[in-house]
Amino acid sequence: MTRGQTVALLVACLATTASAQPGRREGGGQNELTPAQQRAGWRLLFDGTSLRGWRGVGQDSAPSAHWRVEDGAIRKLPSSSVPRLADGQPAAGGDLMTDSTWRDFELVFQWRVAPGANSGVKYNVSEELSRQTPNHAALGFEYQVLDDSLNDDRKIESHRAGALYDLVPANAYKRLAPVGQWNRSAIIIRGNHGEHWLNGARVVAYDVGTPPFDSALAASKYRGIAGFAERRAGHIVLQDHGDEVWYRNLKIRELKP
Numbered sequence: 001m002t003r004g005q006t007v008a009l010l011v012a013c014l015a016t017t018a019s020a021q022p023g024r025r026e027g028g029g030q031n032e033l034t035p036a037q038q039r040a041g042w043r044l045l046f047d048g049t050s051l052r053g054w055r056g057v058g059q060d061s062a063p064s065a066h067w068r069v070e071d072g073a074i075r076k077l078p079s080s081s082v083p084r085l086a087d088g089q090p091a092a093g094g095d096l097m098t099d100s101t102w103r104d105f106e107l108v109f110q111w112r113v114a115p116g117a118n119s120g121v122k123y124n125v126s127e128e129l130s131r132q133t134p135n136h137a138a139l140g141f142e143y144q145v146l147d148d149s150l151n152d153d154r155k156i157e158s159h160r161a162g163a164l165y166d167l168v169p170a171n172a173y174k175r176l177a178p179v180g181q182w183n184r185s186a187i188i189i190r191g192n193h194g195e196h197w198l199n200g201a202r203v204v205a206y207d208v209g210t211p212p213f214d215s216a217l218a219a220s221k222y223r224g225i226a227g228f229a230e231r232r233a234g235h236i237v238l239q240d241h242g243d244e245v246w247y248r249n250l251k252i253r254e255l256k257p
Contacts, residue, residue, distance in 0.1 A: 030072050031249055045098060045107075045236065045250035048072045054096050057127060057136040057237075066094030066240050073248040076119060076240060094240035095138045097125065101233040104255040107187045110248050115179050116150040117243035120165060123187055124234040129227060138237040139228060141167075143187055143196055145245060147179050158216075162198040166220045167213070170196070170203035182248075190255050192231060 031048030045053065050069060051062040068075050074096070102123075109121065125140030133139060142165035146153055153159035162170035162185070177183045177199065186197035196204035206213055208229055222228045238247055 033251065037251070041253040042251050043253065045109075045252055046074060046248065048248070051096070053099050055099060057095050057097050057138055058131045062096060063094040063240070067096050067238075073246040074238065074250075076238070076243065076245045078114070078244040079240075079242045095122075095130075095136070096238040096240065097127070097138060098236045101235050102189075102252060102254060103231070103233040104190050104257050105188075105252055106255055107236065107250070107252045109185055109250040110182045111145050111185060112177070112182045112246050113145060113147045113179060114244035115147055117145075117147050117245050118151050118153055118241040119145040119243060119245040120239040120241070121145060121185070121187065121247075122235075122237035122239055123189065124232060125237050126227070126232060126234060129225065138235070138239065139222075139225065140234055140237065141165075141194070141229075142239065143185065145239075148176060149179065162196055162203045164194070164196060164204050164206060166222065167216045168204050168206050170198065173201040174203045175199050175201060188255075191257050 031044060031046055033042055033044060047053075048069075049072075051064070051067060051074070054062045054067075056063040066077055066079065068077060079094075107121075107123070111119075111121075113119065120142040122138045122140040122142045125138045129139040130136055144153075144159060144161055144163045144165045146159070146161040148154045148160050156166075157163070157169035158166050160170060161176055161183075162174050175198070184199050186195075188195040188197070192208040192210075194204075194206050194208070195202055206216075208231060213229075217223060217229055236250075236252070
C-alpha cells in the first residue's frame with residue numbers, strides 16, 4: 001500500500017468513527033434541523049426562542065420563575081436562597097418537562113454549567129410517580145450534568161458528569177469541557193439497552209433487567225421505588241437542582257425497538 005493509500009484509509013476510518021458518534025451528528029445551525037435531519041426523523045425539543053412544548057411536572061405551563069430563554073439557550077435561574085430538601089433539591093420543585101413522551105429514541109443536546117453547578121437530563125420519566133414525590137421532582141433515569149471540579153457530588157463516581165446518576169459511572173473515555181464551555185451529549189435508548197455519550201465518546205452503556213443493572217439498582221437511592229426502572233414511554237426532563245445551567249440544541253428522534 002502506498003503512503004497516499006494509507007492516508008486515504010485513515011481518513012475514511014476517522015470519518016466512519018465520527019459518523020457513529022451521536023454527539024457529532026448535530027449539524028445545521030443553533031437550534032435548527034438540516035433537511036437531512038428532518039428526513040431522518042429528527043425534531044427540535046427547543047425552538048431557541050420559547051419554552052413551547054415544555055411544562056412543569058403536574059402543571060399546565062412551564063415554571064417560568066425557574067427557567068428563562070436567553071441567547072438561544074434555556075437557562076436555569078440560580079435559586080440558592082430557596083428552601084431545600086435533604087437531598088439538596090428545591091422544596092418547591094421547578095423541573096422542566098416535555099409535553100410529549102418517547103420510549104425508544106436518540107436525544108442529542110448541549111449543556112454548560114456555572115461553577116459548582118448540579119443539574120441533569122432525565123428520561124424514562126413517569127409523571128405519575130413524580131407527582132408522588134414531596135416536591136414533584138421528576139423520577140426517571142438521569143444523565144448527570146455537573147461541575148466535576150467543585151460540586152460535592154464529584155466525590156461519588158456515579159454522581160459525576162455523564163453518569164447514569166447513582167447507578168452507572170462514566171468510563172475512562174470521558175472528556176469534559178472546562179466549566180463555562182459547552183459540552184455535547186447524547187442519550188440512546190433502544191429496548192432495554194441504554195447509552196450515554198459525552199463529547200463524541202460513549203461513556204455509559206447498560207441493559208435494564210440484567211444482573212449488573214439489578215445490583216446497581218438495589219444499591220441505589222431508587223431501590224424502594226416500585227416501578228422506577230420499568231421501561232415506558234416517558235418524558236424528557238431538565239432538572240432544577242437550584243443551580244445555574246444552560247441547555248441548547250435539544251433534538252430527538254424515535255428509534256425502532
